[in-house]
Amino acid sequence: MRLLLLQDRARVDDGLFTHLRKNGFLIDSVERLGDIDVLENESYDVLLVSSQLPDGSGLDWVRLLRVHITTPVLMLMVGAPGPAAQAEVLDAGADDFVVMPCRPELVAERVRALRCRAAGLATPRVRCGDVEFDLGSRTTVRCGMPVALTEREWNLVEALALRFDHTVPKAQVELLVQGIHGAPTSNALEVHLSNVRRKLGRQIIRTIRGVGYRLNT
Template structure:
């Protein structure tokens, strides 16, 4: 899962990014509205965290532009503004959630996971595909009822495939959601990650769809 964080407080942004990366999220940080608006308009993200009081451009105008141009990524507004009128303005502009500073990072993580899960069309927090269970609220994977240990990159790939189980996920789409914007990506890195996942969950669980990408499947049925 890849997050766009638009926050002008450098220390706060660094702390949030560090906490999200510890939970296996890929994070791109913008410290002004101009850069944040551009990234949200041109890059692929699973969710965005957007401050309102930003230099160069305010968060409401950024969000309104994203929605006007058809950008549907879930957006959580993170701001010190706690007046009801500010919240109404944010939701009218197209926000999906609203969190007031100060806040607990744990709550932010849970809210982001819920936004991503709902955007993928899953009402329940537990998603199953054969012997694999993914708790989209805690981020934990199980295989045959036992905890599944994954690296950050493995987690990002498997969570993306799990949220779209039985659907082909394009290779470029996976790459965009696994790596941060400034990452130096080797051309074979995704294949290496998928290979490691196959060794952990079974070689027939992730299908390669030639010329397109990958699909997580149970073969018989997916609950």
């Protein structure tokens, strides 16, 4: 799962970035509003935005963002916001919030829940024939037997599972699997795709020629 983390890490040093990375999330981290590029063409699963930033209000940025971006937003609220402030966060367009500092495990749980909800999934489990993916525990079972996937292989099936109802363009899949700093080789995605099909069956992922890929649900 690919995240944008907009947080003043010098001010709120809670180990969040490290925890998320260790738990398989791909993260682009910035600390100032001025460092964010235009997001229309970016492929993020969830945006994590601190309410207070060195050069402005994260809340105001989310409010403007909602004019053209529907990506789920988890607001990281600094301080001890009362009920009125919490309501303002949701009214501004955030999908959920946590009060910082808090346990990184809680943030990770909220992120997964937000993304599954945005994908229209009632549970974190996605079944494709004899294969079941658990997006919460990041595990795969085929015919009742666990199947070990590498981190990149899991990123591939997760990216398609979270977009199960449409074909995902190849360029978008590459960002979701490898991140902006991923391997630049032209056939890296094809290698991961081949390995997933070998482990889970060739029918698990469809190639829509000239368009992209989709999960066979």
